[in-house]
Amino acid sequence: MDRTTRRIVVRYAFAAVSVALTLPLKLLVIDDTLGTVPPYMLFLFPVILTAWCAGVGPGVLSVALNAAACAYVHHEPTRTLRIEDPREALLLAIFMAEGLLVCWLMGRLHRARVRAEEAKTAQETFLAMVGHELRVPLNPILIEASARLDDPATPPSLRPPFERIRRAAELEARLIDDLLDAVRLGRGRGSFRFQEVDAHEAVRQALEACRADWEARRQAVSVELEATAHRVRGDGGRLQQVVWNLVRNASKFSPEGGTIEVRSRDEPCGTMVIEVTDRGVGLDHGDRDAIFAPFAQAETTAGRFEGLGLGLAICRLIVDAHGGRLDVSSPGRGRGATFSLRLHTLDAAAAEPGSEAEAETEAGPGLDAPDRTPDPEPRPVGDPRRLVLVVDDDETTAQLLSELLGLDGYEVIVAHTVSGAMAAPLGRIGCVITDLDLPDGSGADLARRFRGHNDAPVIALSGYDPGGFDHEACDDAGFAARLVKPVDYPALQAALREAIDRAAPVGR
Numbered sequence: 153m154d155r156t157t158r159r160i161v162v163r164y165a166f167a168a169v170s171v172a173l174t175l176p177l178k179l180l181v182i183d184d185t186l187g188t189v190p191p192y193m194l195f196l197f198p199v200i201l202t203a204w205c206a207g208v209g210p211g212v213l214s215v216a217l218n219a220a221a222c223a224y225v226h227h228e229p230t231r232t233l234r235i236e237d238p239r240e241a242l243l244l245a246i247f248m249a250e251g252l253l254v255c256w257l258m259g260r261l262h263r264a265r266v267r268a269e270e271a272k273t274a275q276e277t278f279l280a281m282v283g284h285e286l287r288v289p290l291n292p293i294l295i296e297a298s299a300r301l302d303d304p305a306t307p308p309s310l311r312p313p314f315e316r317i318r319r320a321a322e323l324e325a326r327l328i329d330d331l332l333d334a335v336r337l338g339r340g341r342g343s344f345r346f347q348e349v350d351a352h353e354a355v356r357q358a359l360e361a362c363r364a365d366w367e368a369r370r371q372a373v374s375v376e377l378e379a380t381a382h383r384v385r386g387d388g389g390r391l392q393q394v395v396w397n398l399v400r401n402a403s404k405f406s407p408e409g410g411t412i413e414v415r416s417r418d419e420p421c422g423t424m425v426i427e428v429t430d431r432g433v434g435l436d437h438g439d440r441d442a443i444f445a446p447f448a449q450a451e452t453t454a455g456r457f458e459g460l461g462l463g464l465a466i467c468r469l470i471v472d473a474h475g476g477r478l479d480v481s482s483p484g485r486g487r488g489a490t491f492s493l494r495l496h497t498l499d500a501a502a503a504e505p506g507s508e509a510e511a512e513t514e515a516g517p518g519l520d521a522p523d524r525t526p527d528p529e530p531r532p533v534g535d536p537r538r539l540v541l542v543v544d545d546d547e548t549t550a551q552l553l554s555e556l557l558g559l560d561g562y563e564v565i566v567a568h569t570v571s572g573a574m575a576a577p578l579g580r581i582g583c584v585i586t587d588l589d590l591p592d593g594s595g596a597d598l599a600r601r602f603r604g605h606n607d608a609p610v611i612a613l614s615g616y617d618p619g620g621f622d623h624e625a626c627d628d629a630g631f632a633a634r635l636v637k638p639v640d641y642p643a644l645q646a647a648l649r650e651a652i653d654r655a656a657p658v659g660r
Contacts, residue, residue: 163206163207163209163210164206164209164210164213166202166205166206166210167198167202167206167210167211167213167214167217168213168217170198170201170202170214171195171198171214171217171218171221173198174194174195174197174198174218174221175221175225177194191222191226192222192243192246192247192250195218195219195221195222195247196218196247196250196251196254198214198218199211199214199215199218199251199254199255200254200258202214203254203255203258203259204258207259207262208255208256208258208259208262211251211254211255211258211259212252212255214251215248215251215252215255216248218247218251219244219247219248219251220233222244222247223235223244272339275335276335276336276339279331279332279335280332280616283328283329283331283332283615283616284589284614284615284616285615286324286328287325287328287615287636287637287638288546288549288615288637290321290324290325290637290638291546291549291613291615291637291638291639292546292548292549292552293317293321293638294318294321294322294325294638294639294640294641295549295552295553295556295638295639295640295641295644296552296641297314297315297317297318297321298318298640298641298642299556299641300314301314301315301318302641302642302645319364321638322638325637325638330462330463330466331462333462333466334446334462334465334466334469337466337469337470337473338446338469342390342469342470342473344387344390344473345387345389346385346386346387347385347386347387347388348383348384348385348498349383349384349385349386349387349388349391350382350383351379351382351383351384351386351391351416351424351426351495352377352379352382352416353388354388354391354392354395355375355377355395355414355416355426357392358392358393358394358395358396358399359373359375359395359399359414361392361396362396362399362400362403365399365400365403365404366399366403366412369403369406369408369409369410370408370409371403371406371408371409371410371411371412372410372411372412373399373411373412373413373414374411374412374413374414375414375415376413376414376415376416377414377415377416378415378416378417378418379416379417379418379424379425379426379497380418381418381422381424381497381498382416382424382497383497383498384424384474384495384496384497384498385474385496385498386474386495387474390470390473390474391470391474391495393466393467393470394467394470394471394478394493395414395426395428395493397463397464397466397467398428398467398491398493399412399414399428400463401428401463401464401491402428402429402430402432402489402491403430405430405432405433405489406430406431406432406488407431407432410430410431410432411431412428412429412430413427413428413429413430414426414427414428414429415427415429419494422496422497423494423495423496423497424494424495424497425492425493425494426492426493426495427490427491427492427493428490428491428493429488429489429490429491430488430489431487431488432488432489433485433486434482434483434484434485434486434487434488434489435480435482435484435485435489436482436484436485437484440480440481440482443464443480444464444465444467444468444478444480445465446462446465471493471495474495475496476493476494476495476496477492477493477494478491478492478493478494479491479492479494480492538561538562538563538582538652539562539563539564539565539580539581539582540557540562540563540564540565540581540582540583540584540585540648541564541565541567541573541576541578541581541583541584541585541586542554542557542564542565542566542567542585542586543566543567543568543569543570543572543573543584543585543586543587543590543595543598544568544585544586544587544613545568545569545587545589545590545591546587547568549587549637550566550567550568551566553585553644554566556641557648560645565577565581568590568591569590569591569592569593570590570592570593570594570597570598570601571592573586573598573602574598574601574602578602578605578606579605579606581602581606581608582608582652582655583608583609583610583611583632583648583651583652583655584598584599584602584608584609584610584611585610585611585613585644585648586598586599586610586611586612586613587612587613587614587615588612588613588614588616589614589615589616595610595612595613595614595629595631596612596628596629598610599612599629599630599631600628600629603630607655608655609632609633609651609652609654609655610629610630610631610632611631611632611633611634611635611644611647611648611651612629612631612633612634612635613635613636613637613639614634614635614636614637615636615637616636632647632650632651632654632655633647633650633651635647
């Protein structure tokens with residue numbers, strides 16, 4: 153029996169089972185308590201349940217079976233389907249009419265529900281495709297700008313224009329991410345990977361990620377991480393996203409040269425608080441809830457700021473998914489605001505032993521930059537691990553990556569399809585960089601087929617946001633790294649070096 157036939161049998165069997173369960177209830181319970189009261193309401197419940205769970209067809213069958221059961225056990229003469237009293241026949245006809253009406257209404261409700269789900273799916277697919285198509289042209293822009301800024305040979309006079317191009321591309325990519333995030337999180341379909349996380353580490357990474365924003369505005373950041381229990385169960389990347397949004401929001405609404413304070417502290421009942429305080433435009437009392445609505449920004453005398461007004465709405469949705477709370481307080485307009493993020497901490501025994509409060513205060517813009525690991529020495533040109541296969545259906549991106557990787561000393565083979573990639577000398581490839589969405593397959597398909605010839609690492613690029621990744625397929629493909637377009641070229645360089653360093657010798 154195939155799956156479709158089995159599903160049909162199960163649906164119609166549901167109707168028979170519902171009647172079989174109702175009959176003993178009528179004979180053993182109802183008759184003893186209510187005597188000869190007509191049991192139509194009792195037999196209407198299995199009709200409703202069947203129509204809701206199994207559909208209209210099984211619901212109609214349930215009406216017929218329950219009507220027969222009523223006639224058999226209730227109407228005189230009992231133990232027969234014959235009804236002699238016209239009034240009882242009328243009551244039974246009314247019961248059947250009500251049952252059929254219920255089935256019809258349930259059918260309409262079911263069709264409306266299916267249409268709504270299809271509309272949601274279509275909207276999500278549309279947004280994912282729009283996001284992909286908007287990211288693809290941003291990719292070569294950001295790669296080129298990042299590469300020129302990273303190149304010591306770039307003249308100083310050209311660095312400011314390239315920096316403006318890079319920041320504009322990053323802002324556009326962030327707006328796309330925010331729009332897709334707001335839709336998915338609002339429907340409870342956000343992508344989360346919960347594990348034990350150090351909230352202080354998430355704060356530090358977020359501060360480093362948005363350093364350029366406050367440095368550009370000559371702002372100072374004071375950091376006092378005093379919570380002694382700061383290990384939480386959550387998605388580290390998502391928590392970093394929340395803090396990043398809050399600090400960037402504080403920077404945006406604070407005057408140039410102002411100060412932003414980031415603090416953490418313990419609260420009773422196993423809770424920690426992370427606070428971000430600015431001395432900026434502040435909030436009226438009526439704006440405190442409104443600013444967390446999608447596409448909302450508080451009105452200010454300076455007018456509307458850049459952005460879609462989705463950042464705080466996304467933050468609250470992420471925090472809600474973590475079982476936490478995000479609030480804002482403000483003394484009033486022009487007097488700054490404090491955003492408070494509350495998270496449940498893990499048991500104190502799970503916290504790192506000997507953890508102490510951390511504190512540092514900035515007198516000038518920025519935080520001390522972490523020590524950077526120096527780039528490894530270039531490998532010899534003859535090293536087979538320097539042969540890179542770039543697979544991307546966007547010719548501009550593929551050509552640009554080929555040129556930049558060539559300048560870094562790699563030999564590059566370019567392909568635009570899975571079949572084109574499989575025609576390359578696969579046994580000699582040191583690493584594959586592939587788009588996930590290709591005309592004749594996917595990057596995951598390519599990775600699996602490539603594994604039959606070579607154990608070299610495969611790096612995935614995608615114009616879809618991380619929430620749109622098929623994580624199971626990507627995990628099965630065994631990608632060494634996954635990067636979202638538009639790709640920051642230094643990040644791709646680092647991922648490529650790390651993947652090659654970790655890889656086994658080329659070939660089998």
